[in-house]
Amino acid sequence: MKFAVIGHPIQHSLSPLMHHANFQSLKMDAEYEALNIPVEHFHHIKDTINSRQLNGFNVTIPHKERIIPYLDVLSDEAKEMGAVNTVVVKDDKWIGYNTDGIGFVKGLESYYGELKKAKILILGAGGASKGIAYQLKQRTSYPIYVANRTMARFDSWSFEINAIPLEDVNTIASQFDIIINTTPLGMGQSHESIMTLKNLKPNALVADIIYTPLITPFLATARQNGYDIYNGLDMFVYQGAESFNIWTQRKADVKAMKTAVLTKLNSK
Ligand code: ATR
Numbered sequence: 001m002k003f004a005v006i007g008h009p010i011q012h013s014l015s016p017l018m019h020h021a022n023f024q025s026l027k028m029d030a031e032y033e034a035l036n037i038p039v040e041h042f043h044h045i046k047d048t049i050n051s052r053q054l055n056g057f058n059v060t061i062p063h064k065e066r067i068i069p070y071l072d073v074l075s076d077e078a079k080e081m082g083a084v085n086t087v088v089v090k091d092d093k094w095i096g097y098n099t100d101g102i103g104f105v106k107g108l109e110s111y112y113g114e115l116k117k118a119k120i121l122i123l124g125a126g127g128a129s130k131g132i133a134y135q136l137k138q139r140t141s142y143p144i145y146v147a148n149r150t151m152a153r154f155d156s157w158s159f160e161i162n163a164i165p166l167e168d169v170n171t172i173a174s175q176f177d178i179i180i181n182t183t184p185l186g187m188g189q190s191h192e193s194i195m196t197l198k199n200l201k202p203n204a205l206v207a208d209i210i211y212t213p214l215i216t217p218f219l220a221t222a223r224q225n226g227y228d229i230y231n232g233l234d235m236f237v238y239q240g241a242e243s244f245n246i247w248t249q250r251k252a253d254v255k256a257m258k259t260a261v262l263t264k265l266n267s268k
Helices: 015-025 039-052 076-081 100-112 127-137 151-156 166-175 189-193 217-224 233-248 254-266
Strands: 002-007 031-036 056-059 086-090 093-097 120-123 145-148 162-165 178-181 205-208 228-230
Touching (some): 002 015, 002 039, 015 031, 056 233, 076 093, 076 100, 076 127, 100 127, 100 178, 100 228, 120 127, 120 166, 127 145, 151 162, 162 166, 217 228, 233 254
Parallel strands (some): 002 056, 120 145, 120 178, 178 205, 205 228
């Protein structure tokens, strides 16, 4: 079988290494390559993929929305997200999915356990946030809170959540069992401006969807303040595992995938 990831730039993608680790563990004769597709060449995408006879491919930045007009079928979740990260090629038809949200949530479940009784706050309301909220909503018995700087972002959310302004976060933070940062802010030094990460529930879990670095300043602050932290590495691994499952109907070896990615990240 043949797979790929399309994006631009793509040379630093860890997806080929991660998928190869899985193929090797499952003793599969399969290939996975990284294809660099600049925006100005995107209109050739059908030819590019078809000439390689791929069984499926991942889509990453900056093409997750751009791919949609080329698809024959779109999953409900991908439709809701308005973004696709996984395409199956079946009988010459292209079917689009989004495994980012389920990837984060499956990873979180593997670490945290049952999410049903967790009260969860998500910071940010972009594409990643929406996918995660969509999946979490199906698993928890409490409403999901989503905080964002710009309230108008919620206009395109068709499912129900508790939308709150970002500036209200500090006053309600102590209610939550899990706080997930999906904004790019945790990467810089300005993390204090998202929220203070103080006076949370004593056993609160503070999560970020970023995995480079493995510990963002946002997570480092949470850890200094005594909270358990959780980074975005599992999200990356599980989104890949879910893509693999969609392409092959087989269960991926997530442990082999994670080890391969961690080994690479730690060797840098
Ligand atoms: P992604 O698809 O990775 O989620 P995105 O769609 O660009 O990325 O969303 C980025 C998120 O980070 C948004 O919630 C954005 O808030 P706005 O909707 O108000 O723009 C949030 N974000 C980015 N920079 C921010 C900042 N300086 N302060 C607060 N939120 C910020």
